[in-house]
Amino acid sequence: xxxxxxxxxxxxxxxxxxxxxxxxxxxxxxxxxxxxxxxxxxxxxxxxxxxxxxxxxxxxxxxxxxxxxxxxxxxxxxxxxxxxxxxxxxxxxxxxxxxxxxxxxxxxxxxxxxxxxxxxxxxxxxxxxxxxxxxxxxxxxxxxxxxxxxxxxxxxxxxxxxxxxxxxxxxxxxxxxxxxxxxxxxxxxxxxxxxxxxxxxxxxxxxxxxxxxxxxxxxxxxxxxxxxxxxxxxxxxxxxxxxxxxxxxxxxxxxxxxxxxxxxxxxxxxxxxxxxxxxxxxxxxxxxxxxxxxxxxxxxxxxxxxxxxxxxxxxxxxxxxxxxxxxxxxxxxxxxxxxxxxxxxxxxxxxxxxxxxxxxxxxxxxxxxxxxxxxxxxxxxxxxxxxxxxxxxxxxxxxxxxxxxxxxxxxxxxxxxxxxxxxxxxxxxxxxxxxxxxxxxxxxxxxxxxxxxxxxxxxxxxxxxxxxxxxxxxxxxxxxxxxxxxxxxxxxxxxxxxxxxxxxxxxxxxxxxxxxxxxxxxxxxxxxxxxxxxxxxxxxxxxxxxxxxxxxxxxxxxxxxxxxxxxxxxxxxxxxxxxxxxxxxxxxxxxxxxxxxxxxxxxxxxxxxxxxxxxxxxxxxxxxxxxxxxxxxxxxxxxxxxxxxxxxxxxxxxxxxxxxxxxxxxxxxxxxxxxxxxxxxxxxxxxxxxxxxxxxxxxxxxxxxxxxxxxxxxxxxx
Amino acid sequence: xxxxxxxxxxxxxxxxxxxxxxxxxxxxxxxxxxxxxxxxxxxxxxxxxxxxxxxxxxxxxxxxxxxxxxxxxxxxxxxxxxxxxxxxxxxxxxxxxxxxxxxxxxxxxxxxxxxxxxxxxxxxxxxxxxxxxxxxxxxxxxxxxxxxxxxxxxxxxxxxxxxxxxxxxxxxxxxxxxxxxxxxxxxxxxxxxxxxxxxxxxxxxxxxxxxxxxxxxxxxxxxxxxxxxxxx
Numbered sequence: 001x002x003x004x005x006x007x008x009x010x011x012x013x014x015x016x017x018x019x020x021x022x023x024x025x026x027x028x029x030x031x032x033x034x035x036x037x038x039x040x041x042x043x044x045x046x047x048x049x050x051x052x053x054x055x056x057x058x059x060x061x062x063x064x065x066x067x068x069x070x071x072x073x074x075x076x077x078x079x080x081x082x083x084x085x086x087x088x089x090x091x092x093x094x095x096x097x098x099x100x101x102x103x104x105x106x107x108x109x110x111x112x113x114x115x116x117x118x119x120x121x122x123x124x125x126x127x128x129x130x131x132x133x134x135x136x137x138x139x140x141x142x143x144x145x146x147x148x149x150x151x152x153x154x155x156x157x158x159x160x161x162x163x164x165x166x167x168x169x170x171x172x173x174x175x176x177x178x179x180x181x182x183x184x185x186x187x188x189x190x191x192x193x194x195x196x197x198x199x200x201x202x203x204x205x206x207x208x209x210x211x212x213x214x215x216x217x218x219x220x221x222x223x224x225x226x227x228x229x230x231x232x233x234x235x236x237x238x239x240x241x242x243x244x245x246x247x248x249x250x251x252x253x254x255x256x257x258x259x260x261x262x263x264x265x266x267x268x269x270x271x272x273x274x275x276x277x278x279x280x281x282x283x284x285x286x287x288x289x290x291x292x293x294x295x296x297x298x299x300x301x302x303x304x305x306x307x308x309x310x311x312x313x314x315x316x317x318x319x320x321x322x323x324x325x326x327x328x329x330x331x332x333x334x335x336x337x338x339x340x341x342x343x344x345x346x347x348x349x350x351x352x353x354x355x356x357x358x359x360x361x362x363x364x365x366x367x368x369x370x371x372x373x374x375x376x377x378x379x380x381x382x383x384x385x386x387x388x389x390x391x392x393x394x395x396x397x398x399x400x401x402x403x404x405x406x407x408x409x410x411x412x413x414x415x416x417x418x419x420x421x422x423x424x425x426x427x428x429x430x431x432x433x434x435x436x437x438x439x440x441x442x443x444x445x446x447x448x449x450x451x452x453x454x455x456x457x458x459x460x461x462x463x464x465x466x467x468x469x470x471x472x473x474x475x476x477x478x479x480x481x482x483x484x485x486x487x488x489x490x491x492x493x494x495x496x497x498x499x500x501x502x503x504x505x506x507x508x509x510x511x512x513x514x515x516x517x518x519x520x521x522x523x524x525x526x527x528x529x530x531x532x533x534x535x536x537x538x539x540x541x542x543x544x545x546x547x548x549x550x551x552x553x554x555x556x557x558x559x560x561x562x563x564x565x566x567x568x569x570x571x572x573x574x575x576x577x578x579x580x581x582x583x584x585x586x587x588x589x590x591x592x593x594x595x596x597x598x599x600x601x602x603x604x605x606x607x608x609x610x611x612x613x614x615x616x617x618x619x620x621x622x623x624x625x626x627x628x629x630x631x632x633x634x635x636x637x638x639x640x641x642x643x644x645x646x647x648x649x650x651x652x653x654x655x656x657x658x659x660x661x662x663x664x665x666x667x668x669x670x671x672x673x674x675x676x677x678x679x680x681x682x683x684x685x686x687x688x689x690x691x692x693x694x695x696x697x698x699x700x701x702x703x704x705x706x707x708x709x710x711x712x713x714x715x716x717x718x
Numbered sequence: 719x720x721x722x723x724x725x726x727x728x729x730x731x732x733x734x735x736x737x738x739x740x741x742x743x744x745x746x747x748x749x750x751x752x753x754x755x756x757x758x759x760x761x762x763x764x765x766x767x768x769x770x771x772x773x774x775x776x777x778x779x780x781x782x783x784x785x786x787x788x789x790x791x792x793x794x795x796x797x798x799x800x801x802x803x804x805x806x807x808x809x810x811x812x813x814x815x816x817x818x819x820x821x822x823x824x825x826x827x828x829x830x831x832x833x834x835x836x837x838x839x840x841x842x843x844x845x846x847x848x849x850x851x852x853x854x855x856x857x858x859x860x861x862x863x864x865x866x867x868x869x870x871x872x873x874x875x876x877x878x879x880x881x882x883x884x885x886x887x888x889x890x891x892x893x894x895x896x897x898x899x900x901x902x903x904x905x906x907x908x909x910x911x912x913x914x915x916x917x918x919x920x921x922x923x924x925x926x927x928x929x930x931x932x933x934x935x936x937x938x939x940x941x942x943x944x945x946x947x948x949x950x
Contacts, residue, residue: 151829151858154728154730154767238771239727239768239771239773240771242727242728242730242768243728416829417827417830420829420858422923423731423858424733425734425737428928
C-alpha cells in the first residue's frame with residue numbers, strides 16, 4: 001500500500017483533514033503541495049507561536065516588529081534600520097558550502113525586500129569538535145560558503161561567534177544575521193493592494209532545486225542517509241542576487257513598487273499568498289508565464305520550488321513597462337505572472353486549467369497551532385547537584401595556554417579574514433572584537449551589533465543561560481559606546497514533539513523575554529529552528545541573540561582590544577563571585593566537567609554595568625566584556641592584541657577564571673576617573689613588559705600565549 | 719576635471735571609490751558598463767568587486783563591455799586609468815597591463831590589512847609618494863596573486879613599473895610578508911607610459927583614520943593630481 005500523498009509531503013492526517021475542511025473538498029495536488037509547505041513548522045511556527053507572544057515587542061522606535069520579513073527600527077535623522085536573523089542549519093549539514101551560501105542570500109533578500117540596502121552580515125556558527133574530519137569538512141565548507149556568497153554579493157560580514165560541542169557533530173548550526181539601512185520614505189511592505197495591479201517575478205529562473213526545503217529539510221529530523229536529501233538544498237548565485245539588490249533599490253527609488261516580497265521557503269506559494277493576504281486581496285497567478293529552468297515541471301513543483309534569487313513585485317499596470325526596462329538594464333529576468341483581484345482567492349492556472357483556488361490567507365493564517373506538551377527533564381536535578389571539584393590552586397600560565405588553544409576562545413581570524421568586512425567604508429570596529437561598530441555616514445551615529453549564544457550554559461539552565469546571553473550581547477554592544485536598541489533571536493532546538501525539548505524552549509523564551517524587558521529592549525523579529533535532532537539525539541537548547549545597539553553619538557575613537565599600552569592600568573567593573581564555574585570554559589576544557597547550575601543574572605546590576613560600559617567607551621581605549629575564560633582570558637586577549645604584557649595583582653585564582661556575569665575590563669591611563677560608584681570595581685593590575693604575569697598563580701610569555709592563541713584554529717585544520 | 723568610475727554588473731566598490739575620491743575634492747561620476755562615451759572625463763577608475771560574477775575568469779567577461787573600448791582609447795591617449803583589485807584583473811585581461819592575477823597561494827580569500835612599500839614613483843598611483851615609504855592598506859581578494867613570466871617581471875622592474883611591493887611593517891620585502899604569493903611581492907604595476915596602473919590592495923579603504931588607516935590617501939591623491947593635469 002502506498003503512503004497517502006500528504007504524508008510524503010510531511011503533513012499529518014489531522015492537518016490534511018483541516019485542508020479539506022477549509023476547501024470544502026479534497027485538495028488538488030498543487031493545492032496540497034502549497035499547504036504542506038506553508039503549514040510546515042519552518043513556515044508556520046505552529047509549535048512555537050503560543051510561546052513567542054511572551055516577548056516584549058514594543059518601543060517608541062519600533063516601526064515594524066515580529067511577523068514581517070525583517071524588523072524595522074527608527075534611529076533618528078530619517079534613517080531606518082532593518083534587521084533579521086535566520087538559520088540554515090539542515091541545508092548546511094547536507095551541503096555546507098551551498099547551505100551556508102543560500103543562508104546568506106536568503107537573509108539578504110529579507111532585508112532588501114523591506115526597501116533597505118543590506119550593509120552588514122553576522123554569522124553564529126556551531127559545529128562538532130574539529131578533531132573529527134567530517135566536522136572539519138562542515139566547518140571549512142560553511143566558512144567558504146559564507147565567504148563565497150557574501151563577498152561576491154557585496155555585503156560585508158562584520159562579525160559573529162562560534163562554538164564547538166559534540167551535539168553539533170551531525171547537526172551544525174548556521175545562523176545568519178543581516179542589517180539594512182534605508183531612508184524613512186523607502187520602507188515598502190508586502191501588502192498587495194489595488195485590484196488590477198500586476199505581479200512581476202524578478203530574478204532567476206525557476207527550477208527543481210530546493211523543492212520541499214522548508215517542509216522536508218527544515219521541519220524534520222535527520223537519520224542515517226540524509227545525504228539523499230541533497231537535491232532539496234538550493235544552489236546560490238551571488239551575482240544574480242547582487243543585480244537583484246541593485247535593481248530593487250532602483251525600483252524603490254523611482255517609486256515603481258506597490259509591494260514586494262522575496263521568494264524564500266515555499267517559493268511562489270508563499271510569496272503570492274502572503275502578498276495577497278497582507279493586502280486583503282486575491283491574486284490570479286499564471287504558472288505558464290514563469291520562466292523555468294527545465295520543461296515538464298508540474299504545477300506543484302513550480303509553486304514549491306525554492307530556487308534562489310527571486311522577488312515578487314506588485315506594480316501598477318502603467319508602470320509595468322518601466323519596471324521591465326529597468327530589469328533589462330540590470331540584466332535580470334522579469335516576467336508578469338499575475339494580477340491582483342478582488343475577493344480573497346489565490347487562483348493558480350497552468351496550461352489553461354485552474355490547478356489551485358484557495359483562500360489566500362488560509363495558507364499563512366489558518367495554519368494549525370500546537371500546544372505541545374512541556375515537561376522539565378528529571379535529569380536536571382542531578383546535573384545541578386554535580387558541581388565541579390576545584391583544586392586549591394593551579395598554575396595559571398599553563399592553564400591559560402590550554403584555554404587559548406581552544407578553537408572557540410582562540411584567534412578567529414582564520415574565519416573572518418576570509419570575509420570582506422570592510423566594504424562600504426563604515427566598519428569602525430570589525431570582527432575579532434566584542435561587538436562590531438559601523439558608522440552611519442552623514443550622521444554622528446554608530447550601529448553596534450553582537451551575536452551571542454551559549455549552548456553549554458543553556459543546556460544546564462535554559463532560562464538563566466538565555467537571559468545571560470541577552471545581557472552579554474547588551475554588554476558587547478555597550479563596549480563600543482552603544483545602548484541596546486533592538487533584539488532579533490534565533491531559537492535552535494531539538495524535536496518539539498518531545499516535552500523536554502518544549503520545556504527547554506519555554507524556559508528559554510521566558511529567560512530572554514525577561515532580560516529584554518529589564519533592559520528595555522524590544523524583540524523585533526526572530527526565527528525558530530526545531531527538529532535539530534539527528535538519530536534521535538537533540539542538540540542542546542541553543543538560542544542565539546542578535547543585539548543591535550545605537551551609539552549616538554558614536555565615540556570619536558571607539559575602544560578596541562588592540563589599544564592597550566604599557567603603563568595603562570587595568571580595571572574590572574562589575575561584581576565578582578568567584579564561584580560561577582558551571583558551564584565555564586575552565587570546567588569544559590580543563591576539568592572536562594559540564595554540569596552544575598550557572599549563577600542567576602542580576603537585571604539591575606546588568607543594566608548599570610551596560611550603561612557604564614557605554615559611557616566609558618567614550619574615554620577608555622580598551623573596554624572589553626568578560627565572558628568565556630573569565631578575567632584571565634579577557635586580559636590575555638587585550639595583551640595579545642595590543643602586543644603588551646600585563647601584571648595582575650595577587651588575588652584568589654578563582655576570581656580570574658570564574659564566569660560570573662555583568663563584568664568588563666577597561667584599560668586607562670593611571671588616575672582616570674572611572675566614576676563607577678554604584679557598581680563594584682577593582683584595579684586588576686598594570687600593562688607592561690612581555691609576560692602575562694599572574695603573581696603567585698604563575699606566568700606565561702606573551703609571545704608564547706600569542707602563538708598558541710593564533711594557532712588554535714589553523715593547527716586543527718592541518 | 720571629472721573622474722569616471724566604471725560600474726559593471728557585480729562591481730561593489732564603486733561607491734567606496736566615489737566616497738574616498740570625494741574626500742580629496744574630486745568630481746566623480748559612476749558610469750554603467752554599457753556606456754560608450756567617456757569623452758567628458760579625464761580619468762577612469764575600474765573599482766573592485768566581482769564584475770559579471772567573476773564567472774569564467776576574473777575580468778574575462780568585463781573586458782568586452784562597451785565601456786572598455788573607451789578605457790582603451792583614453793589609456794592610449796595618456797589619460798590616467800586606475801584598476802583596483804577586480805579592476806586590476808580587468809586591465810590585465812584587456813591587455814592594458816601585463817601579467818595576470820590568479821588564486822591566492824593558500825586558496826583562501828584574504829581580507830586583511832597589509833603593508834606595501836613604494837618602489838617607484840613612475841606611475842599615476844605613486845607620483846606623490848616617496849620611494850621606500852611603507853603604507854598600511856587593506857587587501858581584499860581571492861585572486862590576488864600576481865603572476866607573469868620572468869622576462870616580463872624583469873622588464874617591469876627594470877623600467878620602474880613595479881610601483882608597490884608587499885612588505886613587513888618595517889618595509890622589508892620578505893616571503894612571510896607576501897600575503898598571497900604574488901611574484902616578487904608585487905602589489906601594483908604600471909604600463910610603459912605610467913598612466914595605466916593596477917593595484918591589488920584597496921587604497922580607498924585606507925582614506926580615513928576612523929577606519930584604521932589613511933595611508934591610501936597619498937595614492938588616491940596622486941591619481942587625482944594626474945587627472946587634473948590630464949584635463950588641461
